[in-house]
Amino acid sequence: MSEYTEHDKNGVSVGLVEKKTFTFAHPPDRMELESGASLGPVTIAYETYGTLNADKSNVVLVAHALTGDSHAAGYYREDDPKPGWWDIMIGPGKGIDTNRYFVICSNVIGGCMGSTGPCSINPATGRPYGISFPVITIGDMVKAQKALMDHLGIERLLSVVGGSMGGMQVLEWSVRYPDMVASAIPLATTTRHSALAIAFNEVARQAIMSDPNWNKGDYYGGKTPDLGLAVARMIGHITYLSDEAMKQKFGRRLQDKSSFSYDFGVDFQVESYLRHQGASFVERFDANSFLYITKAADYFDLEEQHGGGSAVGAFSKASARFLVVSFTSDWLYPTYQSKAMVTAMKKNGLAVSFCEIDADFGHDAFLVPNRRLTELIRGFLKSVSAKL
Amino acid sequence: MSEYTEHDKNGVSVGLVEKKTFTFAHPPDRMELESGASLGPVTIAYETYGTLNADKSNVVLVAHALTGDSHAAGYYREDDPKPGWWDIMIGPGKGIDTNRYFVICSNVIGGCMGSTGPCSINPATGRPYGISFPVITIGDMVKAQKALMDHLGIERLLSVVGGSMGGMQVLEWSVRYPDMVASAIPLATTTRHSALAIAFNEVARQAIMSDPNWNKGDYYGGKTPDLGLAVARMIGHITYLSDEAMKQKFGRRLQDKSSFSYDFGVDFQVESYLRHQGASFVERFDANSFLYITKAADYFDLEEQHGGGSAVGAFSKASARFLVVSFTSDWLYPTYQSKAMVTAMKKNGLAVSFCEIDADFGHDAFLVPNRRLTELIRGFLKSVSAKL
Numbered sequence: 001m002s003e004y005t006e007h008d009k010n011g012v013s014v015g016l017v018e019k020k021t022f023t024f025a026h027p028p029d030r031m032e033l034e035s036g037a038s039l040g041p042v043t044i045a046y047e048t049y050g051t052l053n054a055d056k057s058n059v060v061l062v063a064h065a066l067t068g069d070s071h072a073a074g075y076y077r078e079d080d081p082k083p084g085w086w087d088i089m090i091g092p093g094k095g096i097d098t099n100r101y102f103v104i105c106s107n108v109i110g111g112c113m114g115s116t117g118p119c120s121i122n123p124a125t126g127r128p129y130g131i132s133f134p135v136i137t138i139g140d141m142v143k144a145q146k147a148l149m150d151h152l153g154i155e156r157l158l159s160v161v162g163g164s165m166g167g168m169q170v171l172e173w174s175v176r177y178p179d180m181v182a183s184a185i186p187l188a189t190t191t192r193h194s195a196l197a198i199a200f201n202e203v204a205r206q207a208i209m210s211d212p213n214w215n216k217g218d219y220y221g222g223k224t225p226d227l228g229l230a231v232a233r234m235i236g237h238i239t240y241l242s243d244e245a246m247k248q249k250f251g252r253r254l255q256d257k258s259s260f261s262y263d264f265g266v267d268f269q270v271e272s273y274l275r276h277q278g279a280s281f282v283e284r285f286d287a288n289s290f291l292y293i294t295k296a297a298d299y300f301d302l303e304e305q306h307g308g309g310s311a312v313g314a315f316s317k318a319s320a321r322f323l324v325v326s327f328t329s330d331w332l333y334p335t336y337q338s339k340a341m342v343t344a345m346k347k348n349g350l351a352v353s354f355c356e357i358d359a360d361f362g363h364d365a366f367l368v369p370n371r372r373l374t375e376l377i378r379g380f381l382k383s384v385s386a387k388l
Numbered sequence: 389m390s391e392y393t394e395h396d397k398n399g400v401s402v403g404l405v406e407k408k409t410f411t412f413a414h415p416p417d418r419m420e421l422e423s424g425a426s427l428g429p430v431t432i433a434y435e436t437y438g439t440l441n442a443d444k445s446n447v448v449l450v451a452h453a454l455t456g457d458s459h460a461a462g463y464y465r466e467d468d469p470k471p472g473w474w475d476i477m478i479g480p481g482k483g484i485d486t487n488r489y490f491v492i493c494s495n496v497i498g499g500c501m502g503s504t505g506p507c508s509i510n511p512a513t514g515r516p517y518g519i520s521f522p523v524i525t526i527g528d529m530v531k532a533q534k535a536l537m538d539h540l541g542i543e544r545l546l547s548v549v550g551g552s553m554g555g556m557q558v559l560e561w562s563v564r565y566p567d568m569v570a571s572a573i574p575l576a577t578t579t580r581h582s583a584l585a586i587a588f589n590e591v592a593r594q595a596i597m598s599d600p601n602w603n604k605g606d607y608y609g610g611k612t613p614d615l616g617l618a619v620a621r622m623i624g625h626i627t628y629l630s631d632e633a634m635k636q637k638f639g640r641r642l643q644d645k646s647s648f649s650y651d652f653g654v655d656f657q658v659e660s661y662l663r664h665q666g667a668s669f670v671e672r673f674d675a676n677s678f679l680y681i682t683k684a685a686d687y688f689d690l691e692e693q694h695g696g697g698s699a700v701g702a703f704s705k706a707s708a709r710f711l712v713v714s715f716t717s718d719w720l721y722p723t724y725q726s727k728a729m730v731t732a733m734k735k736n737g738l739a740v741s742f743c744e745i746d747a748d749f750g751h752d753a754f755l756v757p758n759r760r761l762t763e764l765i766r767g768f769l770k771s772v773s774a775k776l
Contacts, residue, residue: 035650135650195634195658196626202659203622205652206666207595210615227598234591235623238584243722246583252689260687262423262523264593264679268686270583271590278594291652298656299648301640331719334631 012092013083014049017074021045021114024147027123031144037134041123044148045070045114046106049090050098052154057388059154060096060381061145062086062105063162063169066236066293067285069113072105073098088369095374096381101158106148108141108169110293112286115144119220119286131217136292138165138300142172149180156180158388159381160320163187163366164333165293168300171341175306175317183384184320185377187366188330190337191302191311191344197332200239201294204232208287217288229287230278237277242329242362246270311344321351321387323380325373327365328358353380400480401471402437405462409433409502412535415511419532425522429511432536433458433502434494437478438486440542445776447542448484448769449533450474450493451550451557454624454681455673457501460493461486476757483762484769489546494536496529496557498681500674503532507608507674519605524680526553526688530560537568544568546776547769548708551575551754552721553681556688559729563694563705571709571772573765575754576718578725579690579699579732585720588627589682592620596675605676617675618666625665630717630750634658699732709739709775711768713761715753716746741768 023043025031030040047070052059062072064085073090075083089095090103107115110133118133125132149157157180160173167189174184190197208214211228219225241249250270254260257267266272307313322345326338335356342354357372359365366373411431413419418428435458440447450460452473461478463471477483478491495503498521506521513520537545545568548561555577562572578585596602599616607613629637638658642648645655654660695701710733714726723744730742745760747753754761 035648037650131652135648192640194631195638195640195656196629196631198640198656199622199626199634199658199662202656202662203619203626206622206663207598207619209652210595210619211598212600231591231595231598231619234587234594238587238591241584243582243584243719246587250583252580252583252586252692260423260523262425264519264597264683268583268586268590270587274587274590275594295652304640331631 013087014074014091014098016078017047017049017071017076017084019045019047019070019076019114022148022151024151031140031147033134034137034139035135039109039116039134042109042116042144042147043114043120044106044109044144046104046148047071047084049073049103050101052102056154057156057158058101058385059157060101060103061149061157061160061173062090062096062103063145063160063166064105064108065162065164065166066297067281067290068166069111070105070107071113073103086367089374089377095377096161097378100385101381104148104152106145108293109144110136110141110289110296112289117286118217118288118292128220130220130288131291133288133292135295137296138168138172139176139305141296142169142176145169145173146177156182158384159183159185161185161187161377162189164189164363165297168297171302172300174320174322175302175314178317178319181320182388183322183380185323185325185380186341187325188327188333188363190333191314191341192300192304193298194337198298200235201298204235205291205294207231207235208291214287219287224282225287226282229282229285229290232290233281234274234278237274239332240362240364242331242360244329244360245362248360311341312347315341315344315348315350318345318348318350321384322353323376324352324354325366325376326356327361327363328356329360330363330365332363401475402462402479402486404466405435405437405459405464405472407433407435407458407464407502410536410539412539419528419535421522422525422527423523427497427504427522430497430504430532430535431502431508432494432497432532434492434536435459435472437461437491438489440490444542445544445546446489446773447545448489448491449537449545449548449561450478450484450491451533451548451554452493452496453550453552453554454685455669455678456554457499458493458495459501461491474755477762477765483765484549485766488773489769492536492540494533496681497532498524498529498677498684500677505674506605506676506680516608518608518676519679521676521680523683525684526556526560527564527693529684530557530564533557533561534565544570546772547571547573549573549575549765550577552577552751553685556685559690560688562708562710563690563702566705566707569708570776571711571768573711573713573768574729575713576715576721576751578721579702579729580688580692581686582725586686588623589686592623593679593682595619595623596679602675607675612670613675614670617670617673617678620678621669622662622666625662627720628750628752630719630748632717632748633750636748699729700735703729703732703736703738706733706736706738709772710741711764712740712742713754713764714744715749715751716744717748718751718753720751
């Protein structure tokens with residue numbers, strides 16, 4: 001997920017919001033993980049926007065992407081320079097209209113933004129888990145979200161929405177808890193990573209683990225693997241954009257100079273941009289979380305894990321109405337992958353709307369203001385509400 | 389350039405070959421570089437295959453890609469397990485038929501395979517240059533190749549052939565020394581790097597420079613920045629393949645196991661492949677050379693440097709016949725970039741053959757056995773010979 005998120009000046013923000021936490025699975029009760037390991041206690045950081053209606057029928061669960069968090073909309077302080085990561089979509093009158101819906105967004109487990117992850121204190125040792133934290137899966141993330149829903153007394157979701165790895169969670173929800181999910185909106189996502197997507201994540205992980213400061217994951221309180229994490233972030237960033245987007249945004253323009261420097265400093269604007277993205281990312285993100293979350297995304301295989309290798313088999317468990325959206329310039333999860341899931345959904349007789357949006361922005365297009373996407377989501381949610 | 393090169397079992401090798409060197413620009417005579425700096429002495433490592441004919445009209449100059457070398461064909465020893473990097477194309481009866489043509493391939497300056505580069509000894513200090521080596525350009529590489537041609541008494545090239553960064557050298561030859569170049573075969577290349585291509589190179593350079601062992605380029609005789617260079621190589625490797633090629637070659641197959649390891653070791657075959665590529669690359673390549681050569685490729689801008697910003701202007705200097713080849717799945721230098729150069733050539737009334745070859749292999753397709761490519765090059769060279 002990139003930093004492209006811009007506040008939609010025409011929209012109205014949900015205003016000031018607050019991060020809350022919920023802790024479940026206190027010892028000795030631990031959460032059982034897909035790997036066979038267990039984890040506890042588990043804390044989930046979450047935020048809500050809008051108002052839960054009396055019959056609790058207006059809940060929209062938003063799932064974030066790789067490096068996102070629970071802060072999907074609004075501001076933490078009056079002078080907060082930036083709103084939540086999907087403020088363009090979530091708010092009064094926006095695509096996910098907080099005048100109508102009660103929106104929940106939680107940080108995934110394995111993350112570093114308030115939910116239990118590798119930088120959390122392991123109660124057994126009194127020290128951060130580091131890589132003694134168990135490897136988690138998209139299924140585990142969703143299971144933890146389900147515990148949060150139970151805690152909030154929510155038995156049914158009007159919709160689950162998310163892009164990229166958020167979309168994987170959406171798909172997982174739809175087959176893991178079909179009775180709870182009235183509708184699902186997977187955006188710019190896939191039922192399983194291609195070799196290409198795994199390859200990029202693996203190189204990013206190698207960049208982190210090659211940094212001596214990584215120290216086998218045991219760096220809390222000492223020097224952090226900033227250089228490795230920055231390289232990992234830069235790799236990710238390239239995959240979120242497209243050839244055309246980069247051409248429009250940077251081309252071959254030089255950074256603050258009229259001729260080449262003939263050294264290894266910054267020459268091109270795109271170099272400056274990437275270095276900045278790398279440097280700012282390390283201030284907000286934990287390197288171990290990056291390892292765990294990319295691994296979870298690589299492991300995700302809806303077909304294998306829910307359909308015995310068949311997408312049709314996997315979606316036979318689902319009953320939600322689906323809105324599937326892909327973007328023309330997304331080469332990380334290209335449209336053919338969305339079309340494959342749509343085909344499998346249709347073979348199960350599920351109600352599916354599919355749209356490939358023509359956008360130059362690459363994978364990150366779902367985070368960029370796009371009237372078409374906003375209207376699609378708005379219309380779909382209205383239609384689903386009407387049929388409840 | 390990947391390791392995909394396979395010996396064409398059906399072809400006949402040129403047999404045993406020998407690397408030669410030629411040193412020019414002895415002090416006080418130094419080679420003037422495009423940056424304004426100068427370099428000397430300059431040594432060029434090169435190999436030749438086939439026999440120079442009496443009127444020296446059968447010379448084919450082959451230019452190598454990023455991490456290639458002068459060893460384009462044949463074997464160094466009887467028990468050599470691998471032939472030169474383009475042995476599938478160069479040899480008796482092959483696409484570049486050594487029964488007909490005298491083939492020359494030299495290592496670029498800035499390289500680490502025998503030509504002067506950052507790992508060479510700086511005569512002024514008696515120590516390796518490191519990053520005191522001047523930044524070189526594709527133009528400088530070609531200028532050095534021209535000095536080698538002068539040394540060999542060759543005044544005219546039947547053809548200059550190369551893929552990827554080799555193709556950049558081909559284009560540079562065609563406009564820098566038009567009177568010497570009867571024909572030119574740029575494969576899978578571009579007149580200038582897109583922002584996307586620069587971005588990948590920049591991240592690869594950052595991976596190297598982030599390795600503490602890089603030590604600002606001063607690591608010769610000490611610990612070398614293997615981890616950073618391996619990550620750089622892995623990044624490059626991904627860009628040389630395609631989504632489809634990786635799907636066919638690896639898919640989501642696991643490496644020597646039937647279920648996930650739930651740790652950060654190797655799970656998927658594609659991870660194992662990348663780690664292997666990274667590890668084996670560091671044994672044969674110098675990290676500083678990687679920095680210099682990628683920078684030269686990023687700086688290359690035929691339009692800016694020879695045409696005042698115009699491709700038509702740049703090719704107005706050329707007089708060669710061209711065979712331009714792109715590959716459908718090459719997303720590093722996509723076909724649209726080849727088409728743009730073809731258009732500019734045609735606007736200058738140049739004789740151009742263009743072919744987009746349908747291949748799944750991605751950018752590296754030019755290094756993989758491909759009957760279509762072999763026949764195109766064979767036919768084009770015959771046709772050019774006939775018209776000389």
